[in-house]
Amino acid sequence: MLTCQVRMTKNGILCETEEMQVYLDPKNAHSGINFVSHAHSDHLPSKNGGTILTSIETQEIASLRGVKMKNHVQSLDDFTLIDSGHILGAKGVLFHDLFYTGDICTRNRGFLTGATIPKCKTLITECTFGLPEFTFPQVTDIQKHVNELISSLYGKGIPVILMGYQLGKAQTLTQLFGHWGPLYFHDSIKQMNDLHKKFGVPLNDGIGHSEAQKLGLLDKKPWIMIAPMASSKSEFVNEMKSKYGAVTIGFSGWAQSTKFAFGRRTDYSFPLSDHCDFSDLIDLVVKSGAEQVYTIHGFVNEFAAHLRKLGINAQPLIENSLDNFT
Numbered sequence: 001m002l003t004c005q006v007r008m009t010k011n012g013i014l015c016e017t018e019e020m021q022v023y024l025d026p027k028n029a030h031s032g033i034n035f036v037s038h039a040h041s042d043h044l045p046s047k048n049g050g051t052i053l054t055s056i057e058t059q060e061i062a063s064l065r066g067v068k069m070k071n072h073v074q075s076l077d078d079f080t081l082i083d084s085g086h087i088l089g090a091k092g093v094l095f096h097d098l099f100y101t102g103d104i105c106t107r108n109r110g111f112l113t114g115a116t117i118p119k120c121k122t123l124i125t126e127c128t129f130g131l132p133e134f135t136f137p138q139v140t141d142i143q144k145h146v147n148e149l150i151s152s153l154y155g156k157g158i159p160v161i162l163m164g165y166q167l168g169k170a171q172t173l174t175q176l177f178g179h180w181g182p183l184y185f186h187d188s189i190k191q192m193n194d195l196h197k198k199f200g201v202p203l204n205d206g207i208g209h210s211e212a213q214k215l216g217l218l219d220k221k222p223w224i225m226i227a228p229m230a231s232s233k234s235e236f237v238n239e240m241k242s243k244y245g246a247v248t249i250g251f252s253g254w255a256q257s258t259k260f261a262f263g264r265r266t267d268y269s270f271p272l273s274d275h276c277d278f279s280d281l282i283d284l285v286v287k288s289g290a291e292q293v294y295t296i297h298g299f300v301n302e303f304a305a306h307l308r309k310l311g312i313n314a315q316p317l318i319e320n321s322l323d324n325f326t
Helices: 056-064 139-155 169-177 187-198 209-214 235-244 278-288 300-309
Strands: 004-009 012-016 021-024 033-035 051-053 080-083 091-095 098-100 122-127 160-164 183-185 224-228 247-251 268-270 292-298 314-316 322-325
Touching: 004 122, 056 187, 122 278, 139 160, 139 169, 139 247, 139 268, 160 169, 169 187, 169 224, 183 187, 183 209, 187 224, 224 235, 235 247, 278 300, 292 300, 300 314
Parallel strands: 021 033, 033 051, 098 122, 122 292, 160 224, 160 247, 183 224, 247 268, 292 314
Antiparallel strands: 004 012, 004 322, 012 021, 080 091, 091 098
């Protein structure tokens, strides 16, 4: 049986056997196999090399964002891509009894179906929200509260801007709240939504904010707009507030955190995330049945320590750490 060596390098996670080298979400694609889990900028390689294994959606979204991934393939022998439920096209990868989650969410949200966790011997999991304080409400509860808030503001003639990450959160918000109208989009989100619709994602149409402003449509209040997350100091937000009296509602897993000031960036905030919360992460690890767990991205030490209290062999995967498994 082959022995696989797993270590964190300056270029990202490297898995090596006698037969192959596999980089997981590398900073730069190298010779060998390079797995790219999804198209958020912190997971895209800045240089090409070797073979890049990723979904067609990730490849096209990356191209839209200015990253051209050469030598791209959607499948390889002995590698199984598994929907991670994070954003459109996001995948985890299972090979050699190792499962790498990439960024992952096991909850259904709009058009996104939560990940199903495969059995494995070795699990490499993100733990962005790997502290007990991160407990997210059900999406249906968030929908109810936000719809009530929008209704209250609309009743006063106040326009509403829903704010979330341009890729992922914005499309979820479009599907959850796109029934309100008139519906407008920040230009960057309209472009991303159009690409999602190309892949069959059912999103309501709307007008880009520049065109709506040029046509004087924003003067006819109330309306709803979906825009990228930005601070209250941004030129765009200041203009929408001062000129149209818009109220901002932000969406993020950090929204109610005691450790981050996210909630002060918008008038209202709700904890809607494209990642697992703490209990989801625990459930993920248990369902995998992994004999060895490596934690990456987030509260790696705290989450690994909690897993060890549960009797699970876990440790952070940090640079200079090294382990073998068969």
